[in-house]
Amino acid sequence: MFESLKKKFSRTSDKLEEELIEEAQEENNLEEESGKKFSFFSFGRKDKKEEEDSKSDVAEIPQEVESIQETDTSDDETSDDKDEKSGFWSFGKKSSDNKEEPQEEESAEEIQEEEEPKKSHFWSRNKEEDTEESEDADEKTEEKKSRFWSRNKDNDSSEENDEDEEPSGMFSFITAKTISEKHLEDILWELEMGLLEGDVAMEVASAVVDSVKDDLVGRKIKRSNDITEYTYNALRNAVAEIIDIPGKSMTEMIEAKKAQGEPLVVMFVGINGTGKTTTIGKLANYYLKKGYTPVIAAADTFRAGAIEQVNYHADKVGVKLIKHQKGSDPAAVAFDAVEHAKAQGKELVLIDTAGRMQTNTNLMDEMKKIKRVAKPDLVVFVGDALTGNDATQQASKFNEAIDLDGVILTKADADSKGGASLSIGYVIKKPILFLGMGQGYDDIKEYDADWMLNQLFSESGEEVNINEA
Template identity: 65%
Template sequence: MFEALKKKINKTITKITKKISDKEKTIEEPIKEPKTIEEETEEKTIEESIREPETIEEEGERFKIFSFIREKTISEKDIEDVLWDLEMSLLESDVAIDVAEKITKELKKQLVGKKVKRSTDIIEYTQEALKNSIKEILTVNGKDINKILQEKKNKKEPFIIMFVGINGTGKTTTIAKMAKYFLDRGLTPVIAASDTFRAGAIEQLTHHAEKLGVKIIKHEKGADPAAVAFDAVEHARAKGKDVVLIDTAGRMQTNVNLMDEMAKIKRVVKPDFIIFVGDSLTGNDAVEQAIKFDESVGVDAIILTKADADAKGGAALSIGYVINKPIIFLGTGQGYEDLVEFKPEWMIHQLFT
């Protein structure tokens, strides 16, 4: 997972380490003419014969001199070409340009002016600086899904979640995974098949609902999507169900009719939470889709699918920062349990271990 991005990060750490180490070596080891064996032996004999014990003060002064020689202050010039390479590498990994620029700027801010010694582990220092930069990108505050769920339970009202995203991203499977997620926590979900434009979507959701033992509310193909969602919410209220999971049509985000339909569903059922489901393999396309859906209907959180097959990692690194909404889960397979709760620390662990 995210192998390509991990390699690019490691390459950057290696380049910075080599750059600084080479500079240290130049300072510490001035070029000298080679000596003959006889000259070295003679110098050693003379030095040993005249050396006097050093006082504590003299030893301290000598230590200061050598500390200064062995210490290097990182300058902008030392790392500017490496940072440029890093930014290009991030863009090649489908990282959004705003994110790539922020990471390199933060890394520069943390490194330039820092003093490093020969004994200092430059690799570890650079790695920590990169971790801090990436963690800041990934840390996005948003609505707390568990807090809202608890509030709804206290009011004896169903927690209504609406899922948006284009076809082919794994939205239907993600809804089934979320149903299993709530079932495992002792909650009772109901699914609304509000993608009435595709008979296949209704059939697929029905298949998942039957396997999970979850109630599905569906109408005929071509029915009003908002009416299906409304019926599902009314069913949940009447039967004391805890969660309503609403599927929506997944045509391209530029389709005005689609956006109007979703806006209507939102007006009718007033969802507590809207989740954008994106395919992590599509990189910047997923980011652009999220922007459009957020502008049209509003997005509260993100689920990225197919993360297990994503070598680049650009979408996972970029999408939350760009639309300022948190990623809450990653899909990591086809099984109902293949849903990983997303935390910045988790992704940092993936990239640096």
């Protein structure tokens, strides 16, 4: 999911890193470090691992205290563990251990001798090469840049590979760099253009860019991993504010109405082809499995096959359908469904309405009549995530006409851009309630902002579990 946005977020981090590297190169303010460069998406997984480690450490405190009383060697082991975690400046570690065999000591000393010139003078070259004049200035510059990302392969082979880290590119600034507005000007412009290309609404793209700018300007950078981590956190925080629109879940509202002895009445609006009727079938199935009894109202009486279509879904999931003849008053159908639910003690009424363009004034007026008569607790817009910014514009028009209470996005599992998912709730200031995640009746998920954030900032290709809480 959202592969386009993921690439743009990662590219923003890479561009900022390149900008600071180039400037530090000109200032001769760069030196190579041992260690591994973290990838942009590794920080989310690292946070989870740190939480798990901290929990396990707390649980094992009594055993650690007992082991400290029994032996004094635990301090040395702890020190070794810290060195392995940090990975910084850990050259020739085996040579410092007196318990190693002579052959291993010599091997470590050879590695140290190879690495020492790099640490002492990062920009040093072979003396014979230094005496020769460069034939091409561009060639010399390219050669310098390649040095940033070079690592000693022998040293790499002696360490275990970490799936969250890249095996190259670790460096630090001799004097800490401070991120300024001039470093971000071109980078944030490129980010904003990328978001717009990904069907993100203009106001949302601007909000993300402004938030990232405020978060990054003034940050002091010492190591390359700092750049990646700060950019990752700045983007994640900006997006978190965009997608987390407060609102009650439909399940909570059903329980509240049930306590009052009333059904929750939900009216669905949107244009044809977005999956509105199928979504009603999915929701009926979803709440039927939760122990509630839904009823569906076939209030789309204009389209020839609309009643048959919603009747098919009602039969498939096993719920009651209230319908009238084609061409009858849709408001009357909705009213009868609400009265049926009250009489039968059913907890949920799902009203299907005719799909219409948001610019059709007459049909929008008819929808207002349905709302007046049925008095729905929720008016929900159903939009197709694949239409991107079009879905956001449609939701805005419907919201202006009849005041929406929430949004359901269909085909979210196939959305590579992510523009609608990122924009729609923020633009109309109404929460996303559900996401359609496939073709089956079970393929629907209650919207969760934390889950969405993890999808946007997960490694490309990670599997999506629609049953996650």
